[in-house]
Amino acid sequence: QVQLVESGGGLVQAGGSLRLSCAASGRTFSSYAMGWFRQAPGKERESVAAISRSGGTTYYADSVKGRFTISRDNAKNTVYLQMNSLKPEDTGVYYCAANSRYLSSSWYKPYEYGYWGQGTQVTVSS
DSSP, rough: OOOEEEEEEEETTOOOEEEEEEEEEESSSSGGGEEEEEEOOTSSSEEEEEEEEEOOOEETTTTTTTTTTEEEEEEGGGEEEESSSGGGGEEEEEEEEESSSSSOOTTTHHHHHHOOOOOEEEEEOO
């Protein structure tokens, strides 16, 4: 079991950058694959990126490839999402999530993640 707290959201102009952080409690952070998801008002929660327990494998949604980078520092119990070249369609509440299973081809499915943070708002203006 882990508790997750996101931070780093805010308002940014299109083309700008933000770095989100997700701080995890507990000693078992390295036992979890981690993912970032986002949800816009009235829309389904969608996957953004995921990273394996060791950090050696990453996945990205096609919509963010080349712009976003997921990383983790297990010594700090933290996962990051660096977001560059932001677009208005990136607007939404961003959530980090923990997956107790190994990162698989289903990395983009919310049901694979048993623990979720409270979310942080990202707003990109045009």
